[in-house]
Amino acid sequence: MARLLKLVRRYWVVTLTLAIGCLGIVLALMDAGSAVPWIFSGYALAIAAWQAVGMVRDMLRGHWGLDILAVTAIVATVAVGEYIAALLVVLMLTGGEALEDYANRRAKRELDALLTRAPQLAHRLEGDDIVEIPADQVRPGDVLLVRPSEILPVDGTLRSAETTLDESSITGESVPAEKRAGDAVLSGAVNGQSAVEIVATATAADSQYQQIVALVAEASESKAPVVRLADRYAVPFTLFSLALAGVAWWLSGDPVRFAEVLVLATPCPLLIAAPVAFIGGMSRAARNGVIVKGGGVLEQLSAAKTAVFDKTGTLTRGEPTLVAVRPTRGFGGDELLAAVASAEQYSSHVLAASMIEAARERDLPLADAEWAREAATNGVQAKIDGREVVVGKFAFVREHAPDASRTAIAPGELAVYVAIDGRYAGALLASDRLRSNAHSTLERLDTLGVHQTMMLTGDAKATADHIAAELGITRVRADCLPVDKVHEVSAITERPVIMVGDGVNDAPVLAAADVGIAMGAKGATAASESASAVILVDDISRVAKAVEIGRDTVRIALQSIWIGIIVSVGLMLVAAFGFIPATVGALLQEVVDLVTILAALRAIGGRRDAKAAGRSDVAAGVVSRGAVAGR
Incomplete structure (x- = not known):
């Protein structure tokens, strides 16, 4: 009940629209139906005026949106006396905005989880006393008590003998991490079943968790180029819709036909599809241990042609x-x-x-x-x-x-x-050992369309050539300074270019690449801050996963956009011949909205990831059984 009341308050315009509709039904049953057209028409025109103000403001900023169709449809239906259709268009418009907001909140659930779980308090040991302080007051060197199942407030080192930490929100790894005295521990991890002491090594603001939160906040506020592409459909779609409605009116001689066509031209699917798909893609990436700093990054990943890798800590483990x-x-x-x-x-x-x-x-x-x-x-x-x-x-x-x-x-x-x-x-x-999955990652990238690979490293040529030969990389540049890496990436013609690195020296080239991906599992560095995406777990295969998510997201976004366009145009053509009354058309458009949102929500990809994980588990089981048989 509380959740329902929260939705009612959040989407009050939808609630008011439904209330107006219920009032009309009650008045009609009480033989006071003569007031209903005035109530419905007045309310619809008020909403149209409200929307028109926002539309004009957008136009003054140089943005020509699709709201003009909705406003025109409301005015047209009121003008021809189709007041029920007018109210349904209002419900469609306000309901579409509410559905978009609800879908966005649903799609961002994994991203928002990072923000809502940020630790607020810490328990500092002062002699024999335990003092509870705000997490942002912790200073390096403070000894903190972390109770069972509590979230670590800051980065630190373990002072107690041992513990088990759930680091899934940080690294994406579901297996608990075993930690012993002296091991580094990350803020945001959840302590196990026994209280432990840690020594703070960073303030809350400088800790891993807050750095991730900052990346998430940046990611969730971005707007992808494909979303702007949907906006660019506004002018041709509007002109086509108005022209079709005008032709239908002219041929039939009935102004009602104009309203019937425009009711079905309301462009909510076009406006909703791309944003929901891209936020869903960012949510899916976060769930797979990759923070993507914007929907535009997913679009670049989907079209990537070249992948460039640093060597130490990227293709190799960085630990001799x-x-x-x-x-x-x-x-x-x-x-x-x-x-x-x-x-x-x-x-x-x-x-x-x-x-x-x-x-x-x-x-x-x-x-x-x-x-x-x-x-x-x-x-x-x-x-x-x-x-x-x-x-x-x-x-x-x-x-x-x-x-x-x-x-x-x-x-x-x-x-x-x-x-x-x-x-x-x-x-x-x-x-320095080669990562066990480095070769399979390059093969996976090739199947995803990233056919060109290159390695840039500051190491000696003999070492670089040895690693490249093991992986089948033919384009190698050794003895690189940071500026050399930038020049090499800038000279690549097969674009977009992905650059993958992990060190501070990689920060310039990560910023220069079309998509910079930082291996940030060991801490937030300059590389993480300058990159377009950050891999939170020490696993290079997530590079291929990010490309896969980008391709899936763009495909679903474009599919959803065209679903909205094709269905709307098809219904408009039918309505132009007088086969769909305005009231029925408004109801049909609500169904189209819902179908488009559901199509875009596929970008969240939970089932695809679960199926992929299942296939991996089966493969691992086959290998394991084979190994046992071999012994």
Whole structure:
């Protein structure tokens, strides 16, 4: 009941129109029917005048819309005495606007969920006390208590031993994430079944969740080019409708025929179809872990011809992993790795985490250092178990161990050299792993019409060529500076161009591309802010999914527009011969409105995504069973 009252208040003009209609029925039953034509006609003309004011304002701003047909239809039906048809046209016009608004709210449900779930409060630990404060008052370094099933108010690191977080609203992943002490946690995630403590690393405004909210707000306010294309139909459709109505009047000699045609020319389907479809497409994209910053982006994605990729963190995981341990004589492999991992505990280099993780995977004990110091960009020195361990670049290690020699590496690999107590101890090889689904993503893009691919990277040519060869990419540019990437993308002739990247250095080229897609799962960066779309989960296959959603959305938008045009024109032609009375025509147009909205709502795509997920699950099950049989 409360929901119904809310709808009644929100769409009060529709409510008033229905009330006027009910009043007319009551008066007719009470033998006071002579007042009904005056009431219906007066109310219809009042609504027409209200609509006309808005129409004139739009015209003064240079926008020629389709409302002129609705206003003309109302005036024409009143003029020829078809007052019931006039009221039905008013109901159609106001009801169409209400349906559009309701459909938009329905289509934006997934987007709005991000806004309504924004955490408002935080529980800060101050000594033995727990103080409840607004989330926007949290500062980096604050220790916060997060109770079971509460939303994390800010980004931070986990202080408690472990927890399970539901990050589906952030990443799109439905599987709960297991977190341990020291792991980064994101605002907007939902805590598990036990209370935990986190240390804030950002304010609420700078946290991941608020950055996503900002992107969503920007996305929901945009208007796509295809929507403007629908508006451009206004003048020819209006002229055609008025001309057809005039011809029908002239041939029949009956002015009622003019009103009958215009009742069916009311263009609500044309106005509603594209906006509903594009908002539905943005909602579908958000549900699939992609925030699209506007309907125009979906249109560009649907027509994309070329996809350009950064390498590190995009086609590869951006996290080098250990691939080989090469100790020299006198040192064991596990001994060498344990010494390196123990020393790397005191390094901030990106490779440090990889070495430590590799040692833990082999259950190797990590020792504390008596002392440690890091030489920026070169390596780290540490006293471990009474031995001096030096880890880093070849030149740095050779300064401490003159007998050091370079080791052979394959394209895409890098070497970390090690000296122990002044002797060269060996090298560890690491490689940035190719994403497991990178190749399948490129194949999927090709089937979707994105036939040209290119890789731009700041890495060395040998490494770039190695990765490109594995993926079948033939157009490669290595050793790129940010400005080089912009020039390369600007020179591409097969457009629109999609650019996919993840780093701050990719921000200029993401902004320069027709569609910039940022891999933003690891945090909101300059890349995310300059991109047209942001992938919230660390999964490159979402690039192909975004293109698929764009193609589906544009197809459905255009289908819905033409459904409205064709059905309306067909009914107008029938009415021109006098076969559809004005009152019946107004009722038919309501049905056309509803059909058009339902057609446009297909862009939300819930069933398509569910079917696709089902096919993926079946395929995974077949592979899994095959693997078991193979053993």
